[in-house]
Amino acid sequence: MFDNTIFLFILAIIILTIIVSITTAIIEQKKLTIKIKQLWTNKERLEEFIRPNARYDYQYQSYRSNYAHDDLVDDKTWSDLSMDSLFQTMNYNFTAIGEMKLYATLRGMFKANNKTLIHKIKTSESFRNYLSLKLSKVGKKYYPFFPDQLTAIKRNNLLMLTPFLPILSILIIVFNKNLGILLTLLVCSINILLSVFLKRTYEKDLKSIFYTSNVLTQSKKLNELDGTPELNINFNHFKSSRYLSGILVKLDANDIGSSIILLFKIIFMLDYVIFHIIQRSFFKYIDEVLESYDYIAMLDNHYSVALYQTTLNIQCQPEILDNHVKDESLCTFTELVHPLIDGAVPNNLCLKNNILLTGSNASGKSTFMKAIAINLILAQTIETAVAAEFKYVPGHVYCSMANADDVLSGDSYFMTELKSIRRLFNISSKRQIYCFIDEIFKGTNTTERIAASQSVLSYLSNMNNYFILAATHDIELSSLLDYSNYHFNEIIEKQSIAFDYKVKPGKANTRNAIELLRISNFPLDIYHHAKEIVEDI
Numbered sequence: 001m002f003d004n005t006i007f008l009f010i011l012a013i014i015i016l017t018i019i020v021s022i023t024t025a026i027i028e029q030k031k032l033t034i035k036i037k038q039l040w041t042n043k044e045r046l047e048e049f050i051r052p053n054a055r056y057d058y059q060y061q062s063y064r065s066n067y068a069h070d071d072l073v074d075d076k077t078w079s080d081l082s083m084d085s086l087f088q089t090m091n092y093n094f095t096a097i098g099e100m101k102l103y104a105t106l107r108g109m110f111k112a113n114n115k116t117l118i119h120k121i122k123t124s125e126s127f128r129n130y131l132s133l134k135l136s137k138v139g140k141k142y143y144p145f146f147p148d149q150l151t152a153i154k155r156n157n158l159l160m161l162t163p164f165l166p167i168l169s170i171l172i173i174v175f176n177k178n179l180g181i182l183l184t185l186l187v188c189s190i191n192i193l194l195s196v197f198l199k200r201t202y203e204k205d206l207k208s209i210f211y212t213s214n215v216l217t218q219s220k221k222l223n224e225l226d227g228t229p230e231l232n233i234n235f236n237h238f239k240s241s242r243y244l245s246g247i248l249v250k251l252d253a254n255d256i257g258s259s260i261i262l263l264f265k266i267i268f269m270l271d272y273v274i275f276h277i278i279q280r281s282f283f284k285y286i287d288e289v290l291e292s293y294d295y296i297a298m299l300d301n302h303y304s305v306a307l308y309q310t311t312l313n314i315q316c317q318p319e320i321l322d323n324h325v326k327d328e329s330l331c332t333f334t335e336l337v338h339p340l341i342d343g344a345v346p347n348n349l350c351l352k353n354n355i356l357l358t359g360s361n362a363s364g365k366s367t368f369m370k371a372i373a374i375n376l377i378l379a380q381t382i383e384t385a386v387a388a389e390f391k392y393v394p395g396h397v398y399c400s401m402a403n404a405d406d407v408l409s410g411d412s413y414f415m416t417e418l419k420s421i422r423r424l425f426n427i428s429s430k431r432q433i434y435c436f437i438d439e440i441f442k443g444t445n446t447t448e449r450i451a452a453s454q455s456v457l458s459y460l461s462n463m464n465n466y467f468i469l470a471a472t473h474d475i476e477l478s479s480l481l482d483y484s485n486y487h488f489n490e491i492i493e494k495q496s497i498a499f500d501y502k503v504k505p506g507k508a509n510t511r512n513a514i515e516l517l518r519i520s521n522f523p524l525d526i527y528h529h530a531k532e533i534v535e536d537i
Contacts, residue, residue: 036132040125043311045092046136055143056087059100060107062146070396070429072108073377076420080401080436081374085340090308094135096143097215097293098300105301105381112301113383115317120227121306127227128303134218135300144211147282147289153202155276162191163268188267195266202275209278212289213241219292222299231295237285241278305382312339312386314346318379319391328352330395330432330467331376335388338371339378345501346387347371349486354461356478357471358508359488361516364501365471366401368488369436372469373397376434395432395465398424402438414443421456425463435460437470446474454480478507495519 039046064072073083087106093099105112121128165187173180199206216238223231265271282289309315314335321329335346347368357365375385376397400420417440424435440456441449453470454477460468461482468483478485487508491498492515514534518527 032136033129033133036129036136037125039092039132040128040307040310043307046094046132047140051140051143053143054096054099054140056099056103058143059097059146060104060109062149063104063109064107067109070427073106073397074423076423077373077397077399078107080399081370081377082340083374083377086374089340090304092304092307093300094132094140094303095138095296095300096140097138097297098135098304099140100143101294101297102301102304106377108377108381111381111383112298112305113381114229114298114302115383117227117229117299117302118306118309121303122310124227127225130225131222131228131299131303134222135296135303137218138211138214138296142207142211144208145205146293147208147212147286150205150208152279152283153205153276155280159194159198159269160273160276162194163270163273166191166267191267191269195269195272198269198272202272205279206271206275209275209282212282212293213238213278215296216241216289216292219295223295228299229295231291233288233291234285237288238281241281244274244278305384309384314386314388316385316387316390317383318375318385319389321391321393329391330434331372331390331392333372333375333385333387333390333392336371336375336390337386338367339374339386341367344371347501347503349503351467351469353484354457354468354482355470355486356457356481356483356507357469357486357488357503358473358475358478359471360490360508360510360512361473363488363490363499363512364503365488366438367501368503369438369469369471370399370401373399373434373436393432395434395467396427396429397434397436398427399436400424400438400440401436414441417441417443424460429465431465433463433466435466435468437468440470440472450474450476450480453477457481457483475507492519 035046038044078084083106087103091099091102093102101110102112104110121131166184169180169183169187171180172183216235219231219233220235222228223233223235314337321331329350329352331351332349334348336348337344337346344367345364349372351372357369359365371386375387375390376392376395378384378386379390379392380394400417421437421440424437427433437457440453444452453472453474457468457470457477458481460466470483484505485507486503486505488499488501488503489508489510490512491500492512497512497516497519514527514530517530518524
């Protein structure tokens with residue numbers, strides 16, 4: 001009677017734990033559904049915080065060697081354009097693999113340009129909500145290794161039989177109670193020790209296996225959703241993994257019910273057996289697993305792009321120009337702005353000949369150049385431009401802008417700049433090449449800077465398929481180079497200076513450095529003396 005009471009008590013606790021877990025899951029599901037419905041309206045992310053385990057560049061770094069170097073946005077250009085900030089701004093992904101793919105997309109590996117899918121996400125609330133809900137099930141709690149990076153862990157076929165040993169020993173109790181109890185205790189002890197020891201051999205991959213099972217489960221559901229691209233996968237190959245993966249979920253042993261279930265898993269070595277069953281199907285159909293990963297990430301990216309587009313005050317779908325038409329423009333745009341600057345002033349321009357950009361400090365030269373470069377990248381990766389109209393010839397984008405001393409290598413500002421510009425000569429591609437150079441050779445004296453700048457910019461202008469947009473304070477270069485001249489200027493009134501941030505044809509005819517001395521309340525003797533020196537030069 002006492003034995004039955006204990007058994008019923010344990011069974012009741014397990015049942016109660018399951019009921020509480022199911023009830024909690026239902027409540028959390030309802031909360032999540034309500035929150036997801038509000039994300040689009042409020043233009044919010046599901047999670048605003050950045051996870052400490054986030055590895056946005058993992059896919060890019062892992063597979064970049066499979067791509068031609070010139071097809072990717074290099075590190076210097078990425079840094080100069082503050083592309084990390086842009087990535088964070090447009091990162092509305094629900095999944096870790098979605099984040100990693102979006103980063104790799106902006107680096108030039110992929111495209112997120114399915115216009116039909118983006119339109120569906122924007123216009124169908126029910127479609128968008130269901131898609132969001134399933135993607136959120138994959139989530140960001142864990143950043144997985146990609147399936148093709150995992151190494152199959154060899155299984156021991158004898159150990160695969162260990163779940164049956166406790167059952168057999170319990171059955172022996174019916175025939176020989178003392179022997180059965182002894183064997184049961186012995187077998188359970190051995191299985192517990194084996195579970196703890198063997199888990200060390202596969203624990204690192206356990207989370208990736210579970211994550212992959214979840215990816216496959218949500219891929220199947222989203223593949224059945226009307227409006228999503230078709231995924232050519234036989235999901236029957238992974239039926240066992242979808243059904244068994246839930247048992248691999250890590251339980252927090254902070255209540256009696258969870259502790260009992262956890263002990264049950266250990267005694268019957270369920271994690272070991274199920275891990276190897278699932279792992280076998282994954283490695284057998286590895287290509288389909290990778291397709292499933294890419295499918296979830298692709299859907300996630302298109303949701304992110306669709307929502308990002310709605311946050312922009314102005315945006316358009318870029319139009320590709322024919323690059324075989326001689327003497328025609330390479331890029332033309334109207335009302336183009338920098339996507340990271342609120343209230344940015346729009347500009348119009350046609351990029352045909354190489355351009356030298358002059359103008360005073362803080363007049364808008366650098367921001368304008370970065371706006372063009374960023375929009376060229378966005379146009380070629382997510383088919384979005386932050387402009388009223390944007391037409392362009394596709395090509396590589398390279399920048400040499402925000403140079404600085406490199407303390408680790410010991411390079412001075414000038415040496416860092418030399419290396420940055422030198423790499424522009426090593427681009428081996430038949431495609432169009434866009435080079436953006438800001439304040440060229442700023443780190444050396446005026447005489448040599450002008451001479452070196454004129455020589456380098458002239459050389460680059462004669463290279464096939466190159467377009468150069470360079471900014472400088474050295475107005476002398478506008479007369480030395482066969483470049484089209486454009487400028488930015490300022491308006492100085494008494495104790496204030498104002499900029500309109502509009503690009504204008506011709507070279508700059510104003511300077512503001514000395515006037516800024518006066519406006520900044522330097523002693524008037526310094527201001528007047530500086531003006532006299534300038535007039536004498």
